[in-house]
Amino acid sequence: MALKAVRGTFLDFIDDPWKHVGNEEAAVRFQLDGLLVIEDGIIVDFGPYDEVAPKHPDVEVTEIADRIILPGFIDGHIHLPQTRVLGAYGEQLLPWLQKWVFPEEHRYAERDYAEEGTKHFFDNLLASGTTTAQTFTTGNLTCNEVFFEEASRRNMRMIGGLTGIDRHVPEYFANTPEQFYEDSKTLIEKWHGQGRNLYALTPRFGFGASNELLAACQKLKTEHPDLWINTHISENPAEIHGVLALHDDCHDYLGVYEKFDLVGPKFTGGHGVWLSNDEFRRLSDKGAAVAFCPSSNLYLGSGLFRLGKALDPEHRVLLSIGTDMGGGNRFSLLNSLEDAYKVGMLQNTILDGSIVPSDQDLAESERNKLSSLRAFYLLTRGGAESLYIDDKVGTFDIGKEADFVALDWTQGPPAAPWHASLLLEKAGDVLNLQTVTDLLFGVMMVADERAVDQTWVMGELAYQKA
Ligand code: GUN
Ligand code: ZN
Secondary structure (H helix, E strand, O other), X not given: OOEEEEEEEEEEEOOOHHHOOOOHHHHEEEEEEEEEEEEOOEEEEEXXXXXXXHHOOOOEEEEEEEEEEEEOEEEEEEEHHHOOOOOOOOOOHHHHHHHHHHHHHHHHHOHHHHHHHHXXXXXXXXXXXXXXXXXXXXXXXXXXXXXXXXXXXXXXEEEEEOEEOOOOOOHHHOOOHHHHXXXXXXXXXXXXXXXXXXXXXXXXXXXXXXXXXXXXXHHHHHHOOOOEEEEEEOOOHHHHHHHHHHOOOOOOHHXXXXXXXOOOOOEEEEEOOOOOHHHHHHHHHHOOEEEEOHHHHHHOOOOOOOHHHHOOHHHOOEEEEOOOEOOEOOOOHHHHHHHHHHHHHHXXXXXXXXXXXXXXXXXXXXXXXXXXXXXXXXXXXXXXXXXXXXXXXXXXXXXXXXXXXXXXXXXXXOXXXXXXXXXXXXXOOOOOHHHHHHHHHHHHHOOOHHHEEEEEEOOEEEEEOO
């Protein structure tokens, strides 16, 4: 029995801030001086220090002073084998894949290269405060073995799986539906539910998937109904035209996945920039999720996600934030929040500016505004809910896995500490929920992953900023 505790300032979410417009604090649990008690990696007690400490008189306490401690960040959509191609110049999605991505990902068929890349991948996640990610790999078995081996070594809650593509792809990088089925089956049996690993059936995207490949996914989902499904959807106009040409019996992108019964709980479509209201409605009805990847959508010029529309109470869709690294040019979800905020502001120029806005437009434009509480909800509890892992991670509730991140609001580019000091000065140097809310907005808009001081995984310190 390994009992330990961490004392500090904690913030997590008991509800969705979008459900408390004008009173977002009602969605927050804030402990200025809190104590988190952990046994064998699991949270066994949490609350104000004065109340919790007397119940555990012998516990060894680690004090984390002058930090904001949040549940570990969850990246809903990222690509392990793109760790080295982030920042590739000059192309939109389809030529970018052909020119930069497929040749690099192919190198992960070689074990040594895959091991090196995978180590970089996990080091970067932890340095960004990311403790859970839903991850694309490649269609090669070795790459996937290396991914699950390293995830197990790090003891991180990861979701991933063999990433299949058999259309619009160079032959050297193509799967066959039969090989996709067999290799996925091997990996599922070996890794799904092993330690903290969870398996996602991963058809890469509609543009790269034949009916036979999607039918193989359907068969695997029928045989293993508890699996996750991870893919891309409606990212880029040229891609969407290509999908509808390849699957000409479907009238929209979501219809391709629906045809094979893939859309439901534990399904995530990455991007969704060009989803129609009707597609949002169908995703919502099915309990399926979208991963909003703002940095990628800007970097690859894919478009502006309709955040306020996705969150329309009429057809509210579950959402995570994804870096989509290397379509996104940063590992840090803090950068994604910065970009998400800007995407929302641009959407509001369109909504508020071009016509006399209706009441509906105004409500949508309010939902587009990414306050810090909304933003960090998406990185924690909201992301966990969208992936159906909120019974495991995303809050400091008793029974959850003790993954968390300690943010230092004075760290970042040279502008960060002085910026933060103004917020504290305005608050009379009192660290209360309002001050922390303001500091968190500073962390997402002015700082970057340099603000991540420590990352803890299952109650163990996994990263300490030098
Ligand atoms: N669609 C299919 N593959 C990819 C990929 O690797 N990145 C992005 N952003 N979109 C994709
Ligand atoms: Zn992607």
